[in-house]
Amino acid sequence: MKRRNFLKLMPLAPAAMLPLTGAAHASLWNMMNKTRELTDAEREANSAAAIASIDTVEPILSYDTANNLHMAIAQYEPFVARGGWEQVPQDTYGVTMGVARNGVIQLKRRLLASADMPMVDRVDDAFDGPTDAALRRFQARHGLKVTGHVDDATWYALNVPAEARLRQLRVNLMRVQAMAPTLANRYVVVNIPAAFIEVVEGGMVQRRHTAVVGRIDRPTPILKSRIHQINFNPYWNVPVSIIRRDLIKYMNENPNYLTEQKIRIFDSSGQELQPYQINWQTQEAVNYRFRQDPGPQNSMGYVKINFHNPHAVYLHDTPTRNLFGENARFHSSGCVRVDQVQDFVSWVLRDNGDWGPAAVGNAFATGERKDVDVREPVELHTTYISAWANRNGVVSFRDDVYEFDMAGKVTFET
Template identity: 40%
Template sequence: MSKKTGIVDLSRRSLLRGAAAMSVAAIAGQAAAQTAVDELINAPRRGNWDDQFDAQASRTTAAVVSNTAMLSPTSLMNIQQAIGQYQMIVSNGGWPQVNPSVKLQLGVMDPSVQALRQRLMVAGDLPQEAGMSNSFDSYVDGAVKRFQARHGLPEDGVIGEFTLKALNIPADMRLNQLNVNFQRLQDTLAKPLENRYIVVNIPAAYVEAVESDQVALRNTAIVGRISRPSPLVSSKVSDIILNPYWTAPRSIVEKDIVPLMQKDPTYLTRNAIRLIDGNGNEVAPESVDWFAPKAPNLTFRQDPGKINAMSSTKINFPSPDGVYMHDTPTQGLFNKLMRFESSGCVRIQNVRDVVVWVLKNTPGWNRQQIERVIASRVNTPIKVADEIGVHWVYLTAWSPKQGVVQFRDDIYQLDGDAQLALQTNIGQEQASGSIDDDILPQ
């Protein structure tokens, strides 16, 4: 062995000894730190901390998320299993009502927290080892957030109006809801679905783009209000239109546009809506009698652009109701809890992501090309190369993940009990004050 080699070997041994010493020191340091934390938590004079404190409880909402499609056969099996579990819950007396005298949130001490703990335990949101106490601790906070995630509510851990109403739906009513939706899901899956499809769950107001039973995209949506409900649909995407024209349906012309023109004769011009006669000629709005007994027999067509009711994109498919999916210029509506505001069509948040997914097998239409065409403001129809199914369904209860049941409000009151439509009345009061500002610009 050469002197040089011996020096290298010695250096390696020194390095390894140093690394080992550092590792031991690090482990010892971690152990000492953990011991200090344990001592602090277990100290007899540590203050009024609840003994069920759990730093990971607030992350339990992730446990309800699944990449399995809502319309998967797995979901059908899971909801059947959930029916058995809820039958047992009902036979055991259900769960207690929660009637707090104060606002329940993290840090509160109140006798009603015991009923809340029991309610959450029965449904599986709170682990049994959390125990019973008057303290709204991090276990309860995490369980409430998990409950909210399963009910499509803001995951803030606070027992607000809608969370309390959802908590107090009786167990037998939830069991009936599961049975009704099991039948709906079974009917939907009676025929095989496409390998790639888009599903709109109307009560949940969200969209899944599905490939091989796995969710590729999940997007927030806005669906039809109760006076103009979104219909059930089973179809296939025919084409994508970038920078679409919007042609107002006859119902919107009669109910909305004519009254607006009676109040403001500049409405059509301000919103780039042109009048076209049967020969394709443009008609001046001032030549029309807007107070006539019948609305004019003309086509009302809005030019492409930022203020267009469909904004950048329209996803077309054959439908007897003439509905479609589209972009919107009023993106702020997606932040609302109650997203039942359209005239039947479905608006999709981040719809360009869905379009890229739809067109991924259509030659020449990558994201860059799609964005270039949208920026040009030129009306461009694109024929879709492969088969993409479209399914609009009405599921107020489903279970894509074993042991996790999702519930939503029965916004169209089809489940058989008005109590399940928690948000509908408030939503309609808010929506009735104005015309749909996405389908019809103001």
């Protein structure tokens, strides 16, 4: 399901989880207590609890996850059969602590329906402390910024029908079951819909990294390989597809673009050319090689992480780290950008001797071009899991960005 398509859906029949009891039935003391402002410490505690609920050590590709998905499906099936959850109206946009507003009753009932909020005796229209905690938990489960207020992305996720979520659980169970038996003891998983990376060893997640993956029209391919080499302070050789799609356009918009980005042009004999020697009104540029010098502006940042594949993709650092803070991190041309890449590279090079985080950081800082072959190449999987569940019974969902769920796709050629 896509956000642009969702807006066209007709509302579902409401499935009230609790009797509708308005704020008028609450005592004055109760209302005053519920609508007080939370302190910063209380908000932070709610966010920490939300994040802790999803931060367990079992890998997304594991028998544990498969068992947890079985249990989640068993809970969703009878609920969906009864009609699922009701819609949350747009009146909840921007709602915050300490106010009562139309739509909060439906918001609370929605959060109760998905077990983000504990059961209560009555549901009123006050956005209170428990509502804040429940909404933050919901946001964490859906990979959204944990803010405690209903923004556009949160409202969309709240209104995806329960039936659609059940379909996600079923197709992703089959994907996990297919992959779980094939994994090595030590491996890396790039989960594309979630735009995050799991580093796994001995059946447990050692660390997770936020990632930026391929946009819808330039998807990250699904594959299995091994990380075999680390390039420190790399050159970036611009792919022909990016020259054709992007670079020519950028040069027409800004004739100084190549100079500003420290990208140089070479012909087939290795002779360097100047930008003015190329006709940017044509496709002439695709006949030349474009190479960006190492440095902080380099599109791969301080490090490139290589694995054999027919798609010419790789993992890498990035100078645009602000993208790691976005809800939807689908910006690349197929490669994968890695947050906290210094720690990631150190883990990959564990068997190469003295390559702790400090040594990796020093290699970044020197600016020296250096290639290091990984002594024990690490298994890598890029995959597509848009729904999973953990040992806490917490179910996580992500948007079906490449529409593989919609197509019912379970296995992928690698």
